[in-house]
Amino acid sequence: MKETNHSWYFVERPTGEPDADCFELREEAVPEPADGELLVRVEYLSVDPYMRGRMRDSESYAEPWDVGDVLKGGVVGEVVESTSEQYDDGDLVTGEGTWAEYSVLDADDVAPVDPTIADPPAYLGVLGMPGRTAYFGLLDVGDPTPSDTVVVSGAAGAVGSIVGQIATLSGCRVVGFAGSDEKTDWLTEDLGFDAAINYKETDDYEAALAEAAPDGVDVYYDNVGGPITDAVFTNLNLDARVAVCGQIAHYNDESVPTGPRKLPLLIATRAKVEGLLVADYATRFGEASERLATWVASGEIEHRESVVEGLENAPDAFLGLFSGDNIGKQVVHLTSSPR
Incomplete structure (x- = not known):
């Protein structure tokens, strides 16, 4: 074990889109675990x-970071010192840690990682929070039935790519919005989407969606917001369900944007729009993890991780989310680790 620990700290609140000035890498002592x-x-x-919201000085569903806090997020790593009977040195675990070489985690809040099911970074994606978000957001909020048309925005991301595959397994027609030809090809050629729209190369979202989903939209899984969501609302069917998971198109806005007023469309369609927080399903995480692991092990669900090498590049990996650099789940690999 190294004698020092490098950690990233949050040192400046951003105005608009974050930049490198928000982060500072510090060298400090390796922390010592307390009992348990x-x-x-x-x-x-x-x-x-979602970490962009934690950079704001305002209350939200995720506790905001104070300037001077060490940055926090999901990690996968090896236990090098345990003060709990639940885990031994050498065990591979996942949980909420810090952007650091060494992190202290409460043994009650971690889960074991089984590399025979999937490679370790998958436990930050399809077998972690994004996978559970996709599972509950689609099956509980979206409530799809066979022959439904399901539309997913941000479809090539960590959550959207899993949503679309679960919808396919549910017997639905699946249409995804993504931001490059590489991404749309991945959706249709590898993940089983019936159609995909490159929104960066499309001038008329409503027309493109009408062509891709000629029978209208029964379920919309919204990871993005903005004009894509405006277009989907004009194509909703009677009794459609909308799961609002993310609004990345607006995360860097400094004021609330005003756009076309779409709520009257919900009157005629009697559509249901529901926000989604995966933490509300905490008592059922075991159910989701078991089913997702079964699908992954059988090959029914594919997954992909975009890996940035080196702790020193963690801020770049985060900032790249807002320009759509990643395909699938964005993770950082600490190149000093032995695996």
């Missing part, structure tokens, strides 16, 4: 769009 805690050598850490 684990010292984990981090091998992979997660960066996620």
Whole structure:
């Protein structure tokens, strides 16, 4: 074990889109675990769009970071010192840690990682929070039935790519919005989407969606917001269901944007629009993890991780989320780790 620990700290609140000035890498002592805690050598850490909200000085569903806080997120790593009977040194675990080489985690809040089911970074994606978000958001909020048309925005991301595959397994027609030809090809050629729309190369979202979903939209899984969501609302069917998971198109806005007023469309369609927080399903995480692991092990669900090498590049990996650099789940691999 190294004698020092490098950690990223949040040092400046952004105005608009974050930049490198928001982050500072510091060298400090390796932390010591208290009773019931684990010292984990981090091998992979997660960066996620919701973290942008934690940079604001305002209350939200995720507790905001104070300037001067160490940055936090999901990690996968090896236990190097355990003060809990639940885990031994050498065990591979996942949980909420810090952007650091070594992180202390509460043994009650971590889960074991089984590399025979999937490679470790998958436990930050399809077998972690994004996978559970996709599972509950589609099956509970979206409530799809066979022959439904399901539309997913941000479809090539960590959540959207899993939503679309679960919808296919549910017997639905699936249409995805993504931001490049590489991404749309991945959706249709590898993941089983019936159609995909490259929104960056499309001038008329409504017309493109009408062609891709000629029978209208029964379920919309919204990861993005903005004009894509405006277009989907004009194509909703009677009794459609909308799961609002993310609004990355607006995360860097400094004021609330005003656009076309779409709520009257919900009157005629009697559509249901429901926000989604995966934490509300905490008592059922075991159910989701078991089913997702079964699908992954059988090959019925594919997954992909975009890996940035080196803890020093973690801020770049996070900032790349807002320009759509990633395909699938964005993770950072700490190149100093042994695996």
